[in-house]
Each structure stands twice: as structure tokens, then as C-alpha cells.
Amino acid sequence: MGVSRQMSRLMTAANLGALLSPLAQAVTLGGITWTTKNRVVREGTIRVDTTITALAPCRLRMTVNELRPSEPALQYLAGDGRLGFSARRLCLNTPHRPFPGTHKHRSEPGGGDEGAYEPDDIPAVPLQPRVAPGTYRAILEAFAAECFIAIGDDFIWREP
């Protein structure tokens, strides 16, 4: 799930390659803050500091729909306003042909659709109307690790 409009001129192969690598020295700042969107969706955001000033501000965003608790989405967002784009997006337990469930969207420089692929580094979550305690935090940390984002010392986890 997510925004498919990807037209930022910041989204170049060089910027993406640097952002999604140890070069970015990405680290979270502060805790996760939750808000409610469209009355049914909890949206958590965490600031991310990187060495790539052109892509600031960066943030992690987690979206949990209370009617679909085992199908959350995560995004690594870079830039702001018209220049903002989603560098990586993870959709848990959501079909995206040809993948039957959990998949990631990879941004493609030059715009157009985000290509999807099946990750192997995200904890399996049963597709059911509830999730076990600790699940969302585990997914967030796995997603952050894949995006080369370190969890900062001041990170505070809060449940949605």
C-alpha cells in the first residue's frame, strides 16, 4: 500500500544508493509518535538523521489499520514536499502480484511505478485479526536494519 506518485528529482540512483547504504550513517532521532488518520489508521513516525543533507528530512513511517492489524505498512521517506519520495516500502501480508503476501516496493530512479520484490529479512507474522505483543517493534527494527538505519540511543518505542 502507499503513494505511487514518484516524480522527485532527488530520487536519483546515486542518492538512493547512498541513502540505502552505510554511507548515509542513518540513525533514528527521538521516539515514535502516533497520530490517527481517517479515523481508523494509526500512523507512527520516527525522524531519521542522515549525512545526506540533500535528502533531509528523512523519516520512518508505520501505518497500522486497526481492522487489519496483521497487515501493517512501513516506509522510509526522504525529502519534503514536492521533492519527497518513498525510498523503500514494506507491505506485510498484503498481496501484490506475483507475490502472495509480504513484499517490498523498491523505488526506481526516473519515476514511474515502484518495483516490488519479496524480502527475506522480515519476521513472519500470521495473517489473523490480532498480532502478538512486540510484533510491530520487531518489524520496524527489521525494516530499519534493511534500510541501514541504526536505532538511536534516545529511541522510545510506543505501541500504536
Added chain:
Amino acid sequence: MIVDATTVIGAVLRAVNDNTVVHPYGDGLLIDLPLAYGDGDGVRVLVEPMGSGYRVTDRATAASLLAIAGVNLFAGRAAEAFAEIVTGGGLNGVNAAPGEIATFGTYEDLGQLVLDVAQASLRADQLRWLAPRQAGTRFVDRVTDRVSAWAGRSRKLQRDAPIPLESGRSRSVTLRVANDGRAAYVQAVSLRDPDQAAEHCYHVFGLSKIARESRVAALDGSAQDWPSAIVAELRTVSDVEFFDDPLSLERQLDKVVPPPQAALRP
């Protein structure tokens, strides 16, 4: 090549049959249909037994997609369009949560109910084109980020926090930060519609029964961006800090909600 009705209908049904997958889910079944939302993710509806029939729902999936795209489904044209999609689709919305597209019917109609809900959900997803083209980080989010970094672990942060009014009712402000029984209420005042934002802030703080020094109006930009009369009006009901000043917001919050004593020791 001759194309006859049987061949075409058979081909369509075969495509549906071969690409529809179901998963057990609670008391019901999730159905993955051979249809996709605007971003390529598949359309999935839930069928649950209910009374003498079945309830079919998209579990507010379209509403989630729209939230991510930055469309508020409960205001303006999007709200009107969403209501029209639901009623126009003949969906009775049994027990529906906000944003949920749902209907109820008998077993005889189950296939049509599934298609109706899927179609309405797909139509609602297209409201993503109403998203503002330049949806930057909103000022309230920038204020939240900054106060969140200041609060760290030692002070508790609440977004969209209720503030008690003298009348007995309550309204919400951008943030409440608290520690050891002391709390500050922060209202973000954006430059996007400065008059309206300032009036809202004045109204809520002016009617509140929280001590004046615990109310903080965080104004976007600097003093030069605001008419001095508006700033003076706001100062009669709250403390006023400008976002461009790198330290003043934090200093004021430190005064109202000091860090725990342990954190001050070397």
C-alpha cells in the same frame, strides 16, 4: 478465429478462478481477488458469517491507502465522494467503522456482494488524486518532531491532547508534554492560513482553565512573518514562541515542565 459467448465467458471465469485465493481469518475468509489498487497491491475483502447471511468488508483498506496518500476522507470533496461511492454502490454499511466499506446479504447474493465491495473500494482508492500535490511536512508535524526530540525519555508526550475548558467541555491542542504532575499544552500555529490558525489558538487557549504560563503557542516562522497585532492578541492568552528561534520553544517548555532532577546531576 471465431469468438463465441461461451468461449469469452469461460475465459473470464477461468481468469477469475485461477487468480482468486482465500485465507482463513478469524471466523471468516479473506478473499484475494484478481484486481489491484492504484499502487499494484491486490484487492482483498473479508467475508464473515453474520446472523442469517454474510457480511462483506474491505476493512477500510481504501481509507488506509488514502491516509497514506494524504487524503482526508472525512472532509470536503473526498468525504462527499466517499459517501456517494458507498450509497451509489448499494452497500448497506452494516456495522461499518469509519472509512470501512461493508455490506450484508444472503448466501444467494454472496458473489455479487464481494464484487460490489471490491468495486466500491477500488473507486474510493482513486480519490488519491485529490491529494495535495505539494504535501510537505505539515507544521504540526515539525512542531511534534522538535518537541519530541526535546522531551526525550524523561517527559511524556501526547499528540492531539484534550485541554479542559472552563465550560466543562474539552478541545484538543497539538501536544501535551508532562512530567511529575506538571504539564504544558502546545498549539502549533501555521502560516498557511495565519488568521484562522491564530483565531483557533486564541479561542482554545482563551477558554481553557489551564494556567496561562502552561499554554504555549508555537508560531511558524519568525516575528517578521506575523502581524504584530495578532502576536499581541495571542500573548494575552498564552506564551508565544517563534519556530525559527532555535532555542526559545525548548527554554519555555523547560520552565513549565523541568527535566527530572536525576537528569540534572552530572
